[in-house]
Amino acid sequence: MSTVSGRGASSPRELTRVGDRVSFLYLERCTIHREDNAITATDADGVTHIPSATIGALLLGPGTRVTHQAMSVLGECGASAIWVGEQGVRFYAGGRALTRSSRLVEAQATAWANRRTRIEVARAMYRLRFPEDDPSSRTRQELLNMEGRRVKECYRREAARTGVPWRRREYHPGDFTSGDAANQAVTAAAQCMYGIAHAVVVALGCSPGLGFIHSGHERSFVLDIADLYKTEVGIPAAFDAAAQGDEEVGSRTRRALRDRINKVGLLDRCVEDIKHLLQHNGSPVPEDEADQVTLQSDGNRHIESGRNYGHAPAAADAAWEEPIW
Template identity: 70%
Template sequence: MAGTIGTRPTLTPRELTRAGDRLSFVYLERCTIHREHNAITAEDGDGVRYIPAATIGTLLLGPGTRVTHQAISVLGECGAGVVWVGEHGVRYYAGGRALSRSAALAEAQATAWANRRARLDVARAMYRMRFPDEDPAEATRRRLLGMEGQRVKEFYRKESARTGVPWRGRQFTPGDFASGDAPNQGVTAAAQCLYGVAHAVVAALGCSPALGFVHSGHELSFVLDIADLYKTEIGIPAAFDMAAEGSDEVGARTRREIRDRINRLGLLDRCVDDIKSLLLPEGADTEVEDAPDRVGLQTDGGVDVESGVNYGVIW
C-alpha cells in the first residue's frame, strides 16, 4: 500500500521542480483530469495521458473538461497554476500556493511599491528591459507611457511590413474575440498566454500579483507588468507570423506557437531572473525558491527571532 495516493508523502519545497525549469503551460480540453500518484491523468476517447504534476507551470482547463478534487489537490501541492479558460483562453481564476516558502521577494516588492521614487525606478528598469537602446533614467511616468506607446505602435507597423499582414490598429472587444481581424485575434491570444505564464511565475515566487509598477488598480497589475516585458519579443511576432499563414484558427495556432517559443527561448527561467533583478538589491541572495520553510517573529530594529518560543520576559 506504500504506493497508493493516500499514503505517498507530499513533496517538500526543495523537491519541487523550480519555476524556471517547468513547462510553460499545458492546455487540456474535452477530457477528465484525475490523479494517479503524483501525476495527473487526462482521459478522453483516445485513452489516458499521464502528466507529471510538478513539471507544470500552469494547467489551462478548456471547454469540456472535468477535474477531480484529487487532481486539484496534487496541483496545489506542486505550486502549479490552474486556470479555467474559454475557447480563447481569456480568464485566470485560481492558482496553487507558491513554490517559495520565503517572503523575501514579496517583502522586496512591497517595499519598492510603497516608495514612490523606488516604484518609478522599477518602472524605468522594466522599460529598459524592453527597449535597451533607450535610456529612461530621467523619464517621468507620463514620458515613459508616451515612449512605450510610440515604440509599440512602430513595432506593429514593422511586423506588418515584415509579414505582409495588413494592420489597421489594435482592435479588441472584451468578450467578443471573433470581432477582431486575424492579426488582432493573434495578438489577443498571445497576450493571454503571456499573462498566464507570467501569473504562474509570479505566484510561484510568492510575489503579489496586484502590486504593479506600471499597471495599477487591478488584481493582476504586476502580472501585466511582467507579461509586457516579452510582448514585442515573443507575443506580437508570433501573432503576425500565424496571421500570415491564414485567418483560420489564428487563436489556437498562436497559442501553440507561443508555447514553442517560450520553450525554445527558455522564457520561464528568464522570467524568474527578471523578477528577481527588478525587486532584489544588487548582490542579494537570489535563491529564494530554495529558502528553508522558516517562520520568524519581528522585533524592534528590524531583527527577526525564532517563532515557537515564548518571549514572556521582556529583554
C-alpha cells in the same frame, strides 16, 4: 492505470525552479484527476498522463472537470491552475500555487509602498525594453509614450515581415471572432502571456496586484511582467500564426507561442528579471530555512516562531523562550 511516477514530493528549493518547466498546458473537454505525482486528463480518446511537476501553468478551458486530488498535487508541485475561456483567450480565475518564502513579496511591497522606489522599479522595467535609452530622467507620461510608439512599430514591422495585412489594434471583450486573423492572434497571445506571467509571479511568492506601471487591478504586476516580452515573444508569434490563414488562429498562436517561449528560455528569464527588478540577490533559499517562519522583534530582529515569549531576555540569554505551545 499504470504507475507513472514513484518520485517523492519535491523540496521547496526544487519547486521554485519554474524556469525549467513547460510554460503552459491548455486542456478542454476532459476530466482531470491524479495518479501518484502525475495528473491525468481523460476524454473520449482515452487517458493522458502528465507529470505535474513539469508544468508552469495549467490552463483549464471549457468542459473541464478537475478533482480535489488533482488540485492537491498541482499545489504540492507549485503549478498554477488557471480557468480560462474558449481557446484560452479569457482569464476567469486562478488557483493558489505553493509559496514557502516571503522574501520576494516583502521586497515587492517595500518598493511599491514608497513613491520614489516605485518609479525606480518602473524605470528599470522600461530600461529592459529600451536598453539603448536611459529612462532615469523621463516622466511616467514620457515613458508611456515611448512604449506606445514601440508597440505600434512592432505591429508594422511584424506585418511587413509576415505579409499579414494590418490596420490597427482592435479588441472587443467577449467577442474574440469579431477581429481579423491578426487581431485574434494578438489577443490569444496576450492572454497566454498573462497566464504565463501570472504563473511565475505566484510561484515566486510575489503579489499579482502590486504593479509598478499598471495599477488598480488584481493582476497589475502580472501585466507589468508580461508586457516586458510582448514585442519580442508575443506579437511575433501572433503574426507567425496569422500568416498561416484565418482558421483556428487561436490554437496556432498558442503553439507558435509555446515554441518561441521554449526557444528564448522565457520562464528562466522571467524569474531572473523579477528578482532583478525587486533588487533581490537571487540566492536560493537554503534547504533548512525554506519553510521557516519567524517573529519580528525589536531592532529588526527575527526570532523563532511557535514559542511563547514571556519575559524580556537578558543580554546573553539565548534560551529565554518557553517550549512550543
